[in-house]
Amino acid sequence: MIRQPARDAMAAALVALVFIAPVRAEGDIAHGAQAARTCMACHSFAPGRxxxxxxxxxxWGRKAGTAEGFTRYSDALKRSGLVWNKQNLDAWLKSPGALVPGNAMGFPGIADGRTRADLVAYLEAVSTGRVTAPDHGLPNLKKADTASLVTAIRYCGDAYRLTTADRKSHTFWEFNLRFKTDSSTEGPLAGKPVLLGSGMQGDRAAVVFARPEEISTFIQRQCS
Ligand code: HEC
Structure with a gap:
């Protein structure tokens, strides 16, 4: 026979289970949103971004390797035949390499099952529109201000001298300036490259162009 205090404890545990279990089964979306920050170094939740x-x-419910306009899937993921439901997302986030050997996601996985469950609940909530998608934090380069809109790039010695639309000039050692392209809808306007990152250390930055063809025509060899 079970003693009274023990029965009380069991009853209390049952009550706790009844109250906690439905919440846990749903997943803690706020905690999931926090966990999703690590994903956002590489993923956006904006459609097509x-x-x-x-x-x-x-x-949610999409076949693996089929996001429209994404051209860099590994063959392994495209051939996996997976559909992104609760179970498969959990297994993928636990160990991408174990679920799909040879995939191209440079992410080791999340060992903690509770964090994964919350993250999967969050992915479902964002994907189905129950929760607003977070901003991906990348600037819209079509709306660049005059301080970052590049109007000229001169190359002399080992330096690039940039002029921006606010008439300021910025000088970089050639090794510290990167040239990039962004062909997405939020990339720069044609012929209007944008300077990024000069506010940070001051010595390293990138110029982002709409198309690769613009890069060498924009840069003039000129010392003065
Ligand atoms: C270092 C960059 C990086 C990080 C961090 C990252 N991913 Fe990925 N993810 C990728 C790449 C690249 C792919 C494509 C993999 C392939 O083609 O094999 C991918 C694929 C996926 C897919 C499959 C999508 C599809 O269309 O089939 C899902 C789901 C996913 N990631 C979720 C996440 C989540 C959730 C996180 C955070 C816990 C995360 N990823 C973190 C780079 C990353």
Whole structure:
């Protein structure tokens, strides 16, 4: 026979289970949102906004390797035949390499099952529109201000001298300036490259062009 205090404890545990279990089964979306920050170094939740990884905008129920406009899927993921449901997302986030050997997601996985469950609940909530998708934090380069709109690039010795639309000039050692392209809808306007990152250390920055063809025509060899 079970002693009274023990029965009380069991009853209390049952009550706790009844109250906690439905919440846990749903997943803690706020905690999931926090966990999703690590994903956002490589993924956006905006439809069609691909980064290192494909947009996760409508990942729930999507066949793996099929986000429209993402051209860098590994063959392994495309051939996996997976559909992104609760079980498969959990297994993918636990160990991408174990679920799909040879995939191209440079992410080791999340060992903690509770964090994964919350993250998967969050992915479902964002994907189905229950929760507003977070901003991906990348600037819209079509709306660059005059301080970052590049009007000229001169190359002399080992230096690039940039002029921006606010008439300021910026000088960089050639090794510290990167040239990039962004062909997405949020990339720069044609012929209007944008200077990024000069506010940070001051010595390293990038100029982003709309298309690769613009890069060498924009840069003039000129010392003065
Ligand atoms: C270092 C960059 C990086 C990080 C961090 C990252 N991913 Fe990925 N992810 C990728 C790449 C690249 C792919 C494409 C993999 C392939 O083609 O094999 C991918 C693919 C995926 C896919 C499959 C999408 C599809 O269309 O089939 C899902 C789902 C996913 N990632 C979720 C996440 C989540 C959730 C996180 C955070 C826990 C995360 N990723 C973190 C780069 C990353």
């Amino acid at each position: 691909h980064m290192t990884g494909p947009s996760l905008a409508d990942v």
